Amino acid sequence: MPATTRWDGNLLRGPVHGPLPVLLLVMTTATGLVDAVSVLGLGRVFVANMTGNVVFLGFAVAGAPGFALAASLAALAGFLVGALVGGAVIGRSGAARGRLLRDTVLVEVLLMAVAAVLLAGVSGAPGSALASAVAALLALTMGLQNAVVRRLAVPDLTTTVLTMTLTGIAADVRAAGRPVVTRRVLAVVTMFLGALVGALLVGRTTLVWALLPAPVLLAVVAVALLVALRRPAPWQVAPG
Incomplete structure (x- = not known):
């Protein structure tokens, strides 16, 4: 395998990826919450899953009830801007992927805090201009995350999409080893749990409180990275 896709079989302390798999699983949970x-x-709009968002955009253009064209367009534009910014940040970081993820997560926490403040005015008005603005901001955050996680190249842990992960679970069921199956299943489970908790919170609290666990989880990731980076280790630099 190429060096960027090697897997050492250890979810927590392997020399190739260190604690990154566990931290990316935490970020996957946050993604489920955000979506x-x-x-x-916010009016039936995905901010992390752009495949679903493009489908929703098609529904909105066709005039299907319940789908907000403005919110879908705003999310798509925000995601692209976030990915563009992520690409620029990656270009400046070089091979220092530990610091790259730390800095990215800190920015995400700040952006989600701003989104939480704006959400206070959205309650009861999905599909409004403010809801579209929040969707764009959250999608920008997810686009940034997606670009950076793609650069980290930890197998099967994209934090935002699961299509290929689910495909791998079924298609490689006979050939894949236990560590491979484990990380793929954990990616699905963490996304599911994030979505489940998020849906329960949306139904029982305000949107602000429903979003709050996501930046809290990202803050935990940032703190873990701050501690881990105090001691140099091979996983902090991109392989190869």
Whole structure:
């Protein structure tokens, strides 16, 4: 395998990826939370899953009831801007992927805090201009995350999409080893749990409180990275 896709079989302390797999699973949970808030509270719009968002955009253009064209367009534009910014940040970071993820997560926490403040004015008005603005901001955050996680190249842990992960679970069921199956299943489970908790919170609290666990989880990731980076290790630099 290429060096960027090697897997050492250890989810927590392997020399190739260190604690990155566990931290990316935490970020996957946060993604499920964020998409639950956006789909259920902002007018049926995905901010992390752009495949679903493009489908929703098609529904909106066709005039299907319940789908907000402005919110879908805003999310798509925000995601692209976030990915563009992520590409620029990656170009400046070089091979220092530990610091790259740390800095990215800190920016995400800040952007989600701003989104949480704006969400206070969205409650009860999904599909509004403010809801579209929040969707764009959250999608920008997810686009940035997606670009950076793609650069980290930890197998099967994209934090935002699961199509290929699910395909791998079924298609490689006979050939894949236990560590491979484990990380793929955990990616699905963490996304599911994030979406489940997010949906429950949207139904029982305000959108602000429903979103709050996501930046809290990202803050935990940032703190873990701050601690881990105090001691140099091979996983902090991109392989190859």
